[in-house]
Each structure stands twice: as C-alpha cells, then as structure tokens.
Amino acid sequence: MSNFNLKVPTMASMMANGETPEILFWVGCAGSYDERAQRVTQAFAKILNHVGIKYAVLGTDESCTGDPAKRAGNEFLFQMQAMQAIETLNGYKVTKIVTACPHCFNTIKNEYPQLGGNYQVIHHTQLIADLVADGKLKTKDNKVFKGKRITYHDPCYLGRGNNVYEAPRFALEALDADLVELKRCKQNGLCCGAGGAQMFKEPEKGTKDINIERMEDVKESNASIVAVGCPFCMTMLSDGVKNIDNLSHTAVLDIAELTALSNNL
Amino acid sequence: MAIIAQILFLLAFISAVTLFYKNFKKILRNIQLGKSISRNDNKKLRWLMVLKVAFGQSKLAAKPIAALMHFFIYAGFIIINIEVLEIIIDGLLGTHRIFLFLGGFYNFLIGSFEFLALLVLFAVFVFLARRLVLKLKRFSGAEMTAWPKKDATIILLTEVVLMFAFLIMNASDHQLQKLGQAHYPIAGWFPVSQYLQVVLPTSAQALVFLERFCWWLHIMGIFAFLNYLPYSKHLHIILAFPTTWYARLNNLATLDNMATVTNEVKAMLDTSLVPPTASENATFGANDVHALHQIQLLNAYTCTECGRCTEVCPANITGKLLSPRKIMMDTRDRLVEVGQNIDRNGNDYVDGKSLLGNYISYEEIWACTSCNACVQACPINIDPLSIIIDLRRYAVMEQSQAPNSLNNMFANIENNGAPWKYAAADRLNWANNLSN
Incomplete structure (x- = not known):
C-alpha cells in the first residue's frame, strides 16, 4: 500500500483549470458526513483513483437531493433542493453521474x-461491475476473501425500485468468495427499515425493529x-449486528470496500 | 306453460342486467369523484401488461399452488360462459340445447365444461380449506373483519352451488336421454356427471323436475352472482383489466413530481416569475377520496384482499399497524360511504369525515418505508404506496403534522443542505488525509 496523499478533485477546481471530468461522483449526505459511510466514500474514491478514471466531486457545492423530504411528503422542500441541484449540475455541464447511494x-x-x-446516472456497483468486466480491477488472483461466506442485501431503491440486481452480484463474484443468497432476495428482498425517511425518525410501535428482522435472515x-x-442499509444492518446474539462476528461491508480490499487499495 | 317460463326468464334476465348496469354505473361515478389523471401513453406496452398480468396472471405465479387453483377457476369461469350463452338463448326462445347442431364439437364442448367444472370444484375446495381449515395467516389481520371473511366464503360457496347445479343438470339430462324422453335428444358427452347418476331419482317425472330445477338454479345463480359483484371484492374479475392497463410503467421507485408545487417553487426561486394559475384553492396531497386520483380509486375497487402486499410489508411483518391491504380496503369503504352520502343527501353533503383520520391513522402512514414490496407483490399491479405518499403530503403540506424528528430533518435540509445537522462547509472532510 503506497502512502502518497490522494487528492480528490472538485468540479470547481477542474473547471478553473479548463478540464472536464469523465464522470461526477455524487457523494451524498451520508457518504459525506456519516463516519461509517465516509469509509465507503473513501474506498470508492480509491477505486476511481486506482483505475485512473477522470472524476470529480461537487464538494461544498453538493446538497441533499431532497429524497427524504419527498418521501416524507414535503414536496416543496424536495423541489427546492432538486431545482438548486439541477442548476448546479447543469452549470458544471455534468452529463454522467455515479453515486454510492x-x-x-x-x-x-x-x-x-x-x-x-x-x-x-449509475450506481457505484454498476461502475465497479463494468471495471471488473473490463479487467481494470483485479478479479481472482487475490485471495483475501477466498472461502469466506458472503451474502448480499438488496437495497430497495436499487433492486426492486430500479431493477439493478445483477451488477452488485457480478462485482461480488469477482471476490472469489463463497456467495450465498438471503432467503428474501432480489424482488423479494426485505427492506432494512430506513427507506421512506424512516432513517430520520423512530419506528412506530411494533413487535420488532425491521433491521432485526432482516439480520435474522443474515444469521x-x-x-x-x-x-x-447503500449507506442507510449500512447503518441499519450494523445496528442489527449489535442487537442479535452470536452475530458480533458478522461484518457489514459495502461492495466498494470489499472491492478495494481485494485490490489492495 | 312454456311461454310463461320464457316470459319469466326474460324478466329475470332484464332485471339482472339492468340492476347490474345501474350499480356498476354508480361505481364508475364514484371513481370519477377522484381527480382526473391521464395515463394512456405507451399503448403497446400497456396492452402487453394487460395480456401478461391480467389475462396471463403472470404475477400470481409467485405462489404456484394458488396460481394453479386460481387458473382452474378462471378458465372455468371464462369457458363455462359459453354454456351460459346457450342457457340464455334457450331460456329466451324456449328451446333446449340450441347449440346441438354443432354435433361432435358440441359433445366436445359439454365434455370439456364438465372437466373444467370438476377442476373448479377441486380448486374451490382447496381455497375453502386454506381459509377455513388451515387458516392461512395471509387471510387474517386487523382489516380482515367479519364482512371480508364472509365475502370470500360467499364467493366460494356460490361457485360450489353453480358447479353442482351444472353437473346435476347434465346428469339428469343424460339420464332422460337414455330413457328416450321427449325434448331430451341424444346429445353431449358427460365424462364427469355420469358418475352422479347413481344418486339421481329413477322416475322420468322427478328427473325432469331435477333437470329444470338445476337449469334455473344455475342461471339464476349466475344472475345473482353478477349483482353481487358490485358489493364484493370479486369485482376484480372485471376491474383487474383496467387496473393493469392504468398501472405505472416506470421504475417502481419513481415518484411523480407534483406540477402544482413546481410552479410555486419556480416562482420562489425566481421572483420575476408569477405562477401561471395563481390559486384555484389547490390542496397538496390527499386527506380524502376526492383528492386521490381516479386510478387510485379504481385500484381500491379492484383489490381482492388476497393479502400478498401485507404479507411482505416490512412494517406489518414487524408488528406495526400499517397494512397495505387495509389502505386499499379503507379507501374503498370510504369511497362507498361518500357515494352513499351523495345518493342520500346530494352532491354538496359534507359528513365531516375523511379517509385520513377516520379510516387511516397517522401512525399507519408514518410506518411505511416506501420499499415498494407491496406494489411488487400485487398480482394486478395495485399501488398502495401512492396513496400512502399522498396522505403524507397532505399531513405535511396542509396540516404540518409530521413527526417531530421529520420536522427536524426538514429544517436541517433547509438550513444546511443535509438531513443531519452538519455544516455545509464540512462536506469534503472525508477526503482529508486520504492516502492511497
């Protein structure tokens, strides 16, 4: 592992230098601020850097897309955020976006x-899958995950919501691990409990928390x-690990982190 | 004597059709109480969806046994209707088995109807067993009160009666043919009903009575069943087709942007703009059926309460009050109530009730994770989530009734562009000291 500083280019600095990036990395609020999700953002930035894609982030020009406001019923706030974001993106003449959220x-x-x-717009697992397919990311010659039993939790907004099921699985296959599906997967995947703005509120009264129900599938x-x-699934499932007996050895890792590890990044 | 039977039949036929027309028109009127919505784009794909999802029942296949049983009943229903056509013509003209001239093909038809009737009976018994003996969890729940359960049983028992009437009618007819009775010419093939002959009376007179009784029972049962549809979840046999036609075609997670809000937001961001329609007392979101759109109301009348949505709802699985099936059933119940108010008290009557509050609670709508599992699971592409979102929109934009934590989230987005309280200036901190 080399130890030089990795500089993350911003759109503003690129524009100032008269450069245009190939792709914009939309980091998202969780990826920017949440400590755990920041590590995923870093892993993905390392991947982008490693394969030499010319990318940039918005940095302080980025703001919430408005998704949680929209799902919570605040369409005004959503459209305010959306129109401002669109103004920023169009201002930078962005054409292609990748995000880990x-x-x-x-x-x-x-x-x-x-x-x-x-x-x-593509999800980071789609870009990783493409990079693996193009041979730009190492596939099976690294044995970090050899023999490890890995499962995958479909994020609702990626899987059921947008029919992206195969790219993340293809990225995982490159790890040469022992892959196993959860009993509720793909179209039948069970939500982690965070969607629809649930991430930002306490759950209603019930018999169980949704993330616990989901981690029982993992168990x-x-x-x-x-x-x-997904950074929200990351939070929910990591919390679930803490709350289920005999599950403390289960690691919750983003596909970007797994890919970075297997490529010694 | 025969002419009296014909007149009686004609009266029954006209009454059944008229009454159904009247009640069905009322349902259409109720649906039109909702906001109009245009969703007729991409006709080719919409036809494909109707063929695949409604005719082909592709989404039922998620549960193979139920799918097979449902297919037996569905095929039986459609194909045995050819027999009903013959019965209606016979009834009106005073003829007996008018399609007889089809010869060998007629025998084939009657024979296949009998096999189908047997399959229908088998499927109905399996369905009854699942509801009454095995008591599948899917068929219970807070919204599955006495009436919805009774409705399901009535539908299944009616089908038992109709199929037995058909088979006993055939068995008696066949016996009379063998006795060489006048008016009962040799016709048909009776691969199933021949085994019922052992329980039949032997005298020709009793057989004629039984044959006529079952003939009338079968057709009157069908007329009654037709008129039961408007009150029942069984309405799905008609409305499943328009419901799949009008279903959203985009990715499930896509939520429409509200055009009324777009105009106002544009005016806010650019003060030189004046929103085109200054204000027509537009409400944001929905608290009652009037503010929902017509496809949502059509969905409510189409729901057959199978519970596949609720069975996969993460909130419901973990014991929360939310049940997507209840959202659909409440919407229908409320719409029926609003329709009755109009019939009894005129168009302007206000009963002081609303869907949000009197039927669906805030606790229910806030428990939703918008994961779309309910929409995915619905065999006929009903969208309970869109109703939940519209109710949330009303709660937030018209009533400021969001849970406190969500109000904090809104404030954070407004103030610092993130749902949490972090400074916008710190957005790129994750990139500090990043080494490779």
Whole structure:
C-alpha cells in the first residue's frame, strides 16, 4: 500500500483549470458526513483513483437531493433542493453521474429529468461491475476473501425500485468468495427499515425493529460478511449486528470496500 | 306453460342486467369523484401488461399452488360462459340445447365444461380449506373483519352451488336421454356427471323436475352472482383489466413530481416569475377520496384482499399497524360511504369525515418505508404506496403534522443542505488525509 496523499478533485477546481471530468461522483449526505459511510466514500474514491478514471466531486457545492423530504411528503422542500441541484449540475455541464447511494441514484435518475435535469446516472456497483468486466480491477488472483461466506442485501431503491440486481452480484463474484443468497432476495428482498425517511425518525410501535428482522435472515444464511450497497442499509444492518446474539462476528461491508480490499487499495 | 317460463326468464334476465348496469354505473361515478389523471401513453406496452398480468396472471405465479387453483377457476369461469350463452338463448326462445347442431364439437364442448367444472370444484375446495381449515395467516389481520371473511366464503360457496347445479343438470339430462324422453335428444358427452347418476331419482317425472330445477338454479345463480359483484371484492374479475392497463410503467421507485408545487417553487426561486394559475384553492396531497386520483380509486375497487402486499410489508411483518391491504380496503369503504352520502343527501353533503383520520391513522402512514414490496407483490399491479405518499403530503403540506424528528430533518435540509445537522462547509472532510 503506497502512502502518497490522494487528492480528490472538485468540479470547481477542474473547471478553473479548463478540464472536464469523465464522470461526477455524487457523494451524498451520508457518504459525506456519516463516519461509517465516509469509509465507503473513501474506498470508492480509491477505486476511481486506482483505475485512473477522470472524476470529480461537487464538494461544498453538493446538497441533499431532497429524497427524504419527498418521501416524507414535503414536496416543496424536495423541489427546492432538486431545482438548486439541477442548476448546479447543469452549470458544471455534468452529463454522467455515479453515486454510492441508491436514494440519490433513484432521485437524480428518475425524478430530476421532469424538472430539467437529464444525466446518465449509475450506481457505484454498476461502475465497479463494468471495471471488473473490463479487467481494470483485479478479479481472482487475490485471495483475501477466498472461502469466506458472503451474502448480499438488496437495497430497495436499487433492486426492486430500479431493477439493478445483477451488477452488485457480478462485482461480488469477482471476490472469489463463497456467495450465498438471503432467503428474501432480489424482488423479494426485505427492506432494512430506513427507506421512506424512516432513517430520520423512530419506528412506530411494533413487535420488532425491521433491521432485526432482516439480520435474522443474515444469521440464517451463516454468512460472515453481509455486503451492502447503500449507506442507510449500512447503518441499519450494523445496528442489527449489535442487537442479535452470536452475530458480533458478522461484518457489514459495502461492495466498494470489499472491492478495494481485494485490490489492495 | 312454456311461454310463461320464457316470459319469466326474460324478466329475470332484464332485471339482472339492468340492476347490474345501474350499480356498476354508480361505481364508475364514484371513481370519477377522484381527480382526473391521464395515463394512456405507451399503448403497446400497456396492452402487453394487460395480456401478461391480467389475462396471463403472470404475477400470481409467485405462489404456484394458488396460481394453479386460481387458473382452474378462471378458465372455468371464462369457458363455462359459453354454456351460459346457450342457457340464455334457450331460456329466451324456449328451446333446449340450441347449440346441438354443432354435433361432435358440441359433445366436445359439454365434455370439456364438465372437466373444467370438476377442476373448479377441486380448486374451490382447496381455497375453502386454506381459509377455513388451515387458516392461512395471509387471510387474517386487523382489516380482515367479519364482512371480508364472509365475502370470500360467499364467493366460494356460490361457485360450489353453480358447479353442482351444472353437473346435476347434465346428469339428469343424460339420464332422460337414455330413457328416450321427449325434448331430451341424444346429445353431449358427460365424462364427469355420469358418475352422479347413481344418486339421481329413477322416475322420468322427478328427473325432469331435477333437470329444470338445476337449469334455473344455475342461471339464476349466475344472475345473482353478477349483482353481487358490485358489493364484493370479486369485482376484480372485471376491474383487474383496467387496473393493469392504468398501472405505472416506470421504475417502481419513481415518484411523480407534483406540477402544482413546481410552479410555486419556480416562482420562489425566481421572483420575476408569477405562477401561471395563481390559486384555484389547490390542496397538496390527499386527506380524502376526492383528492386521490381516479386510478387510485379504481385500484381500491379492484383489490381482492388476497393479502400478498401485507404479507411482505416490512412494517406489518414487524408488528406495526400499517397494512397495505387495509389502505386499499379503507379507501374503498370510504369511497362507498361518500357515494352513499351523495345518493342520500346530494352532491354538496359534507359528513365531516375523511379517509385520513377516520379510516387511516397517522401512525399507519408514518410506518411505511416506501420499499415498494407491496406494489411488487400485487398480482394486478395495485399501488398502495401512492396513496400512502399522498396522505403524507397532505399531513405535511396542509396540516404540518409530521413527526417531530421529520420536522427536524426538514429544517436541517433547509438550513444546511443535509438531513443531519452538519455544516455545509464540512462536506469534503472525508477526503482529508486520504492516502492511497
């Protein structure tokens, strides 16, 4: 592992230098501020840097897409955020966006076009899958995960919401690990409990928390690692690990982190 | 004597059709109480969805046994209707088995109807057993009160009666043919009902009575069943088709942007703009059926309460009050109530009640994770989530009734562009000291 400083380019600095990045990395609020999600952001930035893609982030020009406000019923706040974001993105002449957050992904991809924001939007697991397919990321010659039992939790906004099921699985296959599906997966995947603005409130009264219900699926799979592709799922499932007996050895890792590890990044 | 039977039949036929027309028109009127919505784009794909999801029942296949049983009943229903056509013509003209001239093909038809009737009976018994003996969890829940359970049983028992009437009618007819009775020419093939002959009376007179009784029972049962539809979840046999036609075609997670809000937000961001429609007392979101759109109301009448949505709802699985099936059933119940108010007290009557509050509680709508599992699970593409979101919109934008923590989230987004209280200036801190 080399130890030189990795400089993350911003759109503003690129524009000042008269450069245009190939792709904008939309980091998202969780990826920017949440300590755990920051590590995913860093892992993905390392991957982008490693393969030499010319990318940039918005940095302090980035703001919430408005997704949690919209799902909570505050359409005004959503559209305020959306229109400002679109103004920023169009100002930088952005055409292609990658993000590690399925909620940002869904909103920018599906809900911004109607408001004047048209971009090609991909989820980071789709980019990783492409890089693996192109041979730009190491596949099976690294044995970090050899023999490890890994399962994958489909984020609702990526899977059921946008029909992206195969790319994250393809990225995981590159790890040469022992992959196992959860009993509720793909279209039948069970939510982690954070969607629809639940992330920002206490759950209603019930018999159980949703993340516990989901981690019981993970426990049943006997996987030692559960791979995720969403910062909210990361929070919910990591909390679940703490609250279920005999599960403390289960690691919750983003596909970007797993990919970075297997590529010695 | 025969002419009296024909007149009686004609009266029954006209009454059944008229009454159904009247009640069905009322349902259409109730649906039109909702906001109009245009969703006729991409006709080719919409036809494909109707063919695949409604005719082809592709989404039922998620539960193979139920899918097979449902297919037996569905095929039986459609195909045995050819027999009903013959019965209606016979009834009006005073003829007996008018399609007889089809010869060998007629025998084939009657024979296949009998096999189908047997399959329908088998499927109905399996369905009854699942509800009454095995008591599948899917068929229970807070919203599955006495009436919805009774409704399901009535539908299944009616089908038992109709199928037995059909088979006994055939068995008696067949016996009379063998006795060489006048008016009962040799016709048909009776691969199933021939085994019922052992329980039949032997005298020709009793057989004629039984044949006529079952003939009338079968057709009157069908007329009654037709008129039961408007009150029942069984309405799905008609409305499943328009419901799948009008279902959203975009990715499930896509939520429409509210155009009324767009105009106002544009005016806010650019003060030189004046919103085109200054104000027509537009309400944001929905608290009652009037403010929902017509496809949502159509969905409510179409729901057959199978519970596949609720069964996969993460909130419901973990014991919360929310049940997507209840959202649909409440919407229908409320719409029926509003319709009755109009019939009894005129268009302007206000009963002081609303869907949000009197039927659906705030606790229910706030428990939703918008995961779309309910929408995915619905065999006929009903969208309970869109109603939940519209109710949330009303609660937030018209009533400021969001849970406190969500109000804090809104304030954070407004003040610092993130749902949490972090400074916008710290957005790039994750990139500090990043080494590779």
